Amino acid sequence: MSTESIRSMLGRDAAGGEGVVRGWLRSVRHAKGVSFLDVSDGSCMDGMQVVANPETEGYESVVRALSTGCSIEARGEVVESPGKGQHFEFHASEVLLVGGAAEDYPLQKKRHSFEFLRTIAHLRPRTNTIGAVLRLRNAASMAIHEFFQREEFFYLHTPIVTASDAEGAGEMFRVTTLPVGDPPRDEGGSVDDARDFFGRPTYLTVSGQLEAEIGALALSRVYTFGPTFRAENSNTARHLAEFWMVEPEAAFYDLSDLADLAERFLKSVFEDVLDRCEDDMAFFEKRIESQAIERMKNVIDAPFERISYREAVSILERSGEKFEFPVGFGLDLQSEHERWLTEKHVGCPVVVTDWPATIKAFYMHRNDDGETVAAMDVLVGGVGEIIGGSQREHRLDVLESAIRGQGLEPDDYWWYLDLRRFGSVPHAGFGLGFERIVQFMTGMANIRDVIPFPRVPGQAEF
Ligand code: 4AD
Ligand code: MG
DSSP states (O other): OOOOOHHHHHTOSSSOOEEEEEEEEEEEEEETTEEEEEEEOSSSSSOEEEEEOTTSBTTTTTGGGOOTTOEEEEEEEEEEOOSTTOSEEEEEEEEEEOSOOOTTOSOOSSOOOHHHHHHTTTTGGGSHHHHHHHHHHHHHHHHHHHHHHHTTOEEOOOOSEESSOTTSSOOOOEEOOSOSSSOOBOTTSSBOGGGSTTSSOEEEOSOSHHHHHHHHHHHSEEEEEEEEEOOOOOOSTTOOSEEEEEEEEEETOOHHHHHHHHHHHHHHHHHHHHHHOHHHHHHHHHHTOTTHHHHHHHHHHSOOEEEEHHHHHHHHHHTOOOOSSOOOTTSOOOHHHHHIIIIIIISSOEEEEEEEGGGSOTTBOBOTTSSEEEEEEEEETTTEEEEEEEEBOOOHHHHHHHHHHTTOOGGGGHHHHHTTTSSOOOEEEEEEEHHHHHHHHHOOSOGGGSSSSOOBTTBOOO
8 A cells, every 4th residue: 555645745756656645635626527636635735736537537426526625545647737836746547535525524725713723623733724833843843852862861751640849839730530529538527638549639740840850860961841731820822721841951050051052952943943844834934924934043043142130120121111011120021021022122032040039939049149049031032931941959958948938848849859968969951832932933823723732721622
């Protein structure tokens, strides 16, 4: 059986060979004595134009009845195309209908709104845009693995189910097998967590970082790349309840080493994606965001600007801009501030370092000023924060008091603290939101349209 993809068939050196095209009809045009079938198998942006005529076996019985959405198999020959914009077309000697009539197929050859497409997430991968997004996600994933392998980071598989809140922000989904309506109770009447599956309360992870630190303090450099979950009720175009995060962690790294790594990393991933997704990127540039390729090239070429949070606040205060949210030392930067800094002020990616301890997680390394921590956010145009990371607190006593200071219980983090008892070393790591970087590359406005199956408050249908 032939398994040649349309991508490979369109990439053949010369016309003339036999072949089999299998896929789904994006559109059909029946003219007098000839039918044109635009067949896509998802392997690339372009479909194969399959031409059938009365000499084609199954012409009257199959081809003339075909409509958009049908799945077909065509046998025939690859020929030079007389049409503009395509190299080859396919002259069918036989066409088979594989899967039935596809009546009332909801996707037609016109532009559907992304809102509508989200309601048919089982079919939207067949559209140009979502197909391109999915191929780009694949290429970017591979580019990420290749970057870290080159830099001698080991891929570490951190757990999805966890007992600890890695961000200390209390935004975790509970994982339980206790009957929701009638859970077992202890003598005091509280739910008896000891009788839950793991003998204690467990959750979906918000970040693989704490376990990545375990890995880094043994293998020196590791990264995780997996799904993470946040039960935050933010209905924005940049937030998902389930998203994929890339988290490198490196022993003997300080904040400046980490910022260097983040810069090399983004440049390398963008170079690879531009290289491997030429057609898909051309599509995004034409149809979604006219600056898409330019923006990526800008990241590749420009050295990242580095400024401290303190400087960032003072620049924002002096900017004369009317922001919706207030700016001041001790306040988190909002997306409008992030975007102004990177888009208007410097015009390239910005690494904002040394944030107030009060607005950052417990595990970050305290700076000597007693006020800030060695944290960094990497900001890019269009999206804002794409990476968040820090040098970690490796001093046992300082970490313990930071955990207490945030109202958390040191005993819950005993093994994390143990890492500071047995061979502690300075180390650092960051988290990249995979969907945020895909948003940046594609220019897609809503994060729900750059993941195959978005999970947001009130939505988990597909
Ligand atoms: O800044 P965050 O919360 O950092 C951490 O979780 C660290 N433990 C990472 C580390 O140091 N290993 O999240 C990291 C990145 C953000 O910069 C953002 O790109 C993305 O994850 N992110 C989200 N993406 C989509 N939806 C959400 N709800 C996100 N929350 C964070
Ligand atoms: Mg962050």
